[in-house]
Amino acid sequence: MKKQTAGRDNLGDFAPKFAELNDDVLFGEVWSREDKLSARDRSLITCAALMAQGAFPQLKSHMIMGKKNGITKDEMAELITHLAFYCGWPKAWSAFDLAKEIFTD
Structure with missing residues (x-):
């Protein structure tokens, strides 16, 4: 890393x-500590936690890092869709705005 x-x-x-x-x-x-949990998995977990908090400036940085760690557009879209039901629809909309910016080539 x-x-x-x-x-x-x-x-x-x-x-x-x-x-x-x-x-x-x-x-x-x-x-x-990638022998315990991969950087990719840590990125998914971190993005989920930041979305749940509504910490969108930090979420953007971690989405960028997550993309570098191997998270795909489809995986990020699925993460946000899943969390919409647990964290709130408005947070999902905000997260999708960031994801579109970061994962659209």
């Missing part, structure tokens, strides 16, 4: 400890 630097790139000067935890612990230690 590519070394994550988003925390340091975006918050390193403002919140260096948070940036360190984001890059080194969350992505460096947790996401790198």
Whole structure:
């Protein structure tokens, strides 16, 4: 997995400890445990959690990452459709707007 630097790139000067935890612990230690759960599966789980919360700016970033980790357009559409019944129809519409932007070639 590519070394994550988003925390340091975006918050390193403002919140260096948070940036360190984001890059080194969350992505460096947790996401790198691919012998326990693949990056693709972690991306699916993360997208589901972010959609459920309505955290759409973060969802967009994780959809991009998920596409790089092998999630297909059809899989993302199925994830959003399934979650519409558990998280809410408006959240599904918002998630589909992001997915169309990211997964349309």
